[in-house]
Amino acid sequence: MCKELNKLMGNICYYLFCCCCCRRRTRNRKKDREEKERTLKELSMIVPPTQRELSTNSQNPRAMAKEEITQCYGLPDNDLGLKTREDVYKRHGYRFLGIQLGSGKFGTVERVVYERENIPAINLACKRMTIPKGKTRAAAKKSQKLLNSAKTEVYALQKLKHPHIIQCVDHFIIESSDIRSTDPIVLHIFMQWAPKGTLYDASNARAPFNESKCRLWFAQILSAMVYSHSKRCAHRDLKLLNILLDANEDLLVTDFGLSRAFDERVMEMEATTYCGTATYMAPEILGIKTHKTVSYDPFKVDVWALGVILFILYNNTYPYEKEKLGGIEKMVDYMQKKKYTFARLPTHEIDDIMGQMLDPAPDNRPTMRRKRDRKEKERTLKELSMIVPPTQHELSTDSQNPRAMAKEEITTCYALPDNDLGLKTSEDVYKRHGYRFVGPVLGSGKFGTVERVVYERENIPPIELACKRMPIPIGDNRTARKNKKMLNMAKGEVYALRKLKHPHIIQCVDHFIIESSDIRSTKPIVLHIFMQLAKKETLYHITSDRGPSEEPQCRLWFAQILSAMVYSHNERCAHRDLKLLNLLLDANDDVLVTDFGLSRAFDDRVDDMEANTFCGSPNYMSPELLKIKGIKHAKYDPFKVDVWALGVILFVLFDNTFPYDMGKLGGIKRTIKCMTERQYSFTRKPSSGIEDIMWQMLDPVPESRPKMLALSTHEWIATTYEAVEAKG
Structure with missing residues (x-):
């Protein structure tokens, strides 16, 4: 009995001890939070006499004049009545206590108090950077380097506002107003005081x-x-x-x-x-x-x-x-x-x-950024999952050929006017689905336009999307074949985007067709595909504006595209129009493959996965594809065509030129000859790794060209590819 009682008392004592510790930690956390709030409130009370707005948008602080970065006092300043440094400090409300907190190669940090009427004294730290005026060329160069460092620090501290980055409350330069003077320039940066040292x-x-x-x-x-x-x-x-x-x-x-x-x-x-x-x-x-x-x-x-x-x-x-x-x-x-x-x-x-x-x-x-990028992606995916179309169209993707399916099997079709649903115009359909077109046009091509859209529903914050509109004209017998081809493309794209779910393939959230209910009407059928909005430009625009990318960036983007295409090929779907214009960048600069209009999906029961359609963009086409132009029933492997196109993409990213530019080479025949003889060259020296993987992808013999999955094990890309797969 006594043993049990002692055990019970021991448990009670341990429980009370834990409760006391928890209360103490809770009190400490509350005290810490109150201390932080008090410090931030104090810092917000500090108002410099000159409120300088620093422009931090697309600027290089080293290229900016010091007057653009901070306030400059040339002493003596008769207009302001300032003769000495002490006058400037008094004007700003600072009193130096004569306590040095630290010193380094470029200056000292001292203890300061900010004093104004009706405000309690606020403890601060001031970093003073002394920049001598060089007499010789070498000394002048050193002084300029110091000045650049000073400008950079002020710029960074003004631009960065974070709880764990020191807060800057004021800054100015004191120098002599006499241009002949050799007195040094002194930058003062007044910052939050950290009382517990480094x-x-x-x-x-x-x-x-x-x-x-x-x-x-x-x-x-x-x-x-x-x-x-x-x-x-x-x-x-x-x-x-x-x-x-x-x-x-x-x-x-x-x-x-x-x-x-x-x-x-x-x-x-x-x-x-x-x-x-x-x-x-x-x-x-x-x-x-x-x-x-x-x-x-x-x-x-x-x-x-x-x-x-x-x-x-x-x-x-x-x-x-x-x-x-x-x-x-x-x-x-x-x-x-x-x-x-x-x-x-x-x-x-x-x-x-x-x-x-x-x-x-x-x-x-x-x-x-990896953790932040992951959170950004999770937020985007969460937003996209909130979009619920009014008609949940279940797409059967098992062993189907989208070109053989009726459009009604692929997507929802609205025939206007629709009296049953009370829909008279396209705007009524958009309203029914919760979409509002806000412009501008994000892109346009041969088969349609892409526009910015906002999805709006009650109790859900607005979600930005992109909408691809593909008008398919209804023509007479002469154009019926062309129209059928466009409709098949539209069905193929919807089918592919609904079937393929991958972090580096654009995500489709909704789709429908709007057409006329009058069978005599000649108004075109319009397919709408609502997709994830890629907030940055295409890789085509990035390369055109900024030139070739360095090898590490090429490797990362290549790994992301490769990851998407390995997945797509595993799902028996070949893209057939891989090019820089069809590769978008999201907010994190990650690649999203888009535009599956020319894609070819194969039935699970088909063993011989070959195609015979001449399609794609000339400078990205493989030699076996170029050879079948004008030849009926000639076949090729569309998956190997994608591998060639990916080789061209990597070449352009690294070199900013095409390996074979049909316009410069003077036509298809000359281009095929150059491809067969491997007559391409780099404008800058590649590493052995990137050169070898491009050599393999740009093999003119499709049977010798590796598959997408085999590329993922190449020594140049394997580690990055594994990282991309793990991140996805």
């Missing part, structure tokens, strides 16, 4: 940290960097010294002096500057020092640095140290071989994520 100090005092603490801090830095990268801004100097701790021990990323912001119009976001801190540098940026690389992806460099930070927090050592390893070249060699060790045994999860971030191949290293 993560470097915390790490020196308390590391290694337990995994839950590492996970929390890692998540906070990751959140800040996902946001920064989504704004096309890479930090390039992530390290423990540039991460601060606020009063609640939450992290704040700071020091964007070496950051690189990219214009919205720039597709190839690469950098060439050797910068950062050696022990946090990725092998590709160290390669610039050893002349092994010319450019690098600054976003992947940030991923590596974040991996190093996590390693130190958990392990209290660097994964690679230049001093211990005996120089940069030895350090890079260790990096390439992934020769790092833990001082204590990690869990599988932390070991795996560090292994991914510290991958020496930047193409294999994950992006910061």
Whole structure:
């Protein structure tokens, strides 16, 4: 009895202890939240005397004049009555306390108080960057570099507003109004004060940290960097010294002096500057020092640095140290071989994520954005799933030939006027389905137009879509064959889009035909296909505007298209019109294959999957397809035709030219001869991997050309293809 009583009392005590801990944690969380709200409220009270609006849209801060970035005071300024720095500080309400919080290569950080009437004193930090005026050419070049760094930091801090990025409240430059003066320019950046110092100090005092603490801090830095990268801004100097701790021990990323912001119009976001801190540098940026690389992806460099930070927090050592390893070249060699060790045994999860971030191949290293991209895709798919057509048309896709099916078997047909449903015009049909055409025309082609549409229903936020309208004229006997061909194309596209469900194939959400109920009418039949809206341009427009893509970008887009086509071919559906114009980019710059109007789907019972229709776009056509022009009943393998077209797409993405341009070569016969003899050349040198995979795809003998699935195992694409498949 006594034992049971003791056990019961022990359980009660443990329960009460847990309750107290939970209450304490709840109180602490509430206190932390109140502290954050108080800090943000204080910072919002700071109103600079000059409200400068910074234009952050498609600008390069290094190319902007300093007056465009910040307020400049030329002292003495008789108009404003300012003679000394103290007058400027007083004008803005700042008082320096004489406490230095930190110093670095480019300046010092000091403690400041903001004081105004009727407002309690607010603690801040001020970063002062002294930029000397160079007398010699070398000194002037150094000064310009420092000024560019200063402008970049102000630009980045003004552009980035995130709970885990230090908040900038004011900034200005003080310089001499005398152009002959050699006094330095001094940039002042007034920021949120982080009272608990840097993560470097915390790490020196308390590391290694337990995994839950590492996970929390890692998540906070990751959140800040996902946001920064989504704004096309890479930090390039992530390290423990540039991460601060606020009063609640939450992290704040700071020091964007070496950051690189990219214009919205720039597709190839690469950098060439050797910068950062050696022990946090990725092998590709160290390669610039050893002349092994010319450019690098600054976003992947940030991923590596974040991996190093996590390693130190958990392990209290660097994964690679230049001093211990005996120089940069030895350090890079260790990096390439992934020769790092833990001082204590990690869990599988932390070991795996560090292994991914510290991958020496930047193409294999994950992006910061991956999680955000996944959420964006999930949100898009959730929105599309909310669209419920009034007529749930069940399409039978099992062993069917869409060209042999009546249009009523493929989609819903509205014959107007329809008195039973009370539909008189096309607008009535659109209203019945919840669509409103808002324009403009997104694209037009030989067989129809694509327009922007909004889906609107009660209790559902508006959803943006694209609608493809294909008018099919009703003609006399002379045009009946052509009209039937167009109707078959329309049925084929609806059938394919309804059958194929893949992350890199455009998603169809609704479709119907509008026609006249009067059999004597000559009004055309109009097919409407409502699809997912790809918010960016086609790959054709991207390539036309920005030129050739770098190999890592080519590899990613190629892997996405390949993934879609492997799936499509497994479903016994050949596209037959693969080209850059039929490849769209979504909000995350991921590819969506569209326009299945010329596609050919084969019945499960058919073993001999051959086609005889001459179709496609000339510069993407394979030699066996070009050879059958004008020849009746000649056959070809449509799946191998898709492989050739994909080879052309990869060639154009990389080289910005066609391997065989029919217009330049002077006709079909000359083009076929060049294809047979493999007479194509690059305007820039490709790697052996991309050259080999294109050689295989552009094989003039279809029997020797690999299948889509076989391409996925090629060494140049295999790893990226696996990543795309896993992400999908």
